[in-house]
Amino acid sequence: MGNQVIANLKKGRWKEMCDFTHTGIFQLNRNLTADTVEPNYPEDELIGALEQANVSGVIAGTFAAGVANNQNLANSLLAKALEMTAPPTPSTPAALPPP
DSSP states (O other): HHHHHHHHHHTTTTHHHHHHHHHHHHHHTTOOOSOOBBBBHHHHHHHHHHHHHHHHHHHHHHHHHTTTTTTTHHHHHHHHHHHHHHHOTTTTTSSSSSO
């Protein structure tokens, strides 16, 4: 089940997040305006980044619960991470919008 969370993340916003983090084209593009060098992020990208941060926090909590030998909490958090990274269905909105 844990491998599915990572697979879902990689299908979602992984490349985009790497581009922001590792001086890729998204980072350059979002910090250059016509007149200055300053943050220039559209609202939907900011929301996507926050959603990705939420998923990362849940994954970190899953690992912490595992280290603490709290299998019930780890399973609950893993289920939440799967829910947050699942591809959208026609009846549910995407937790992580496509890049």
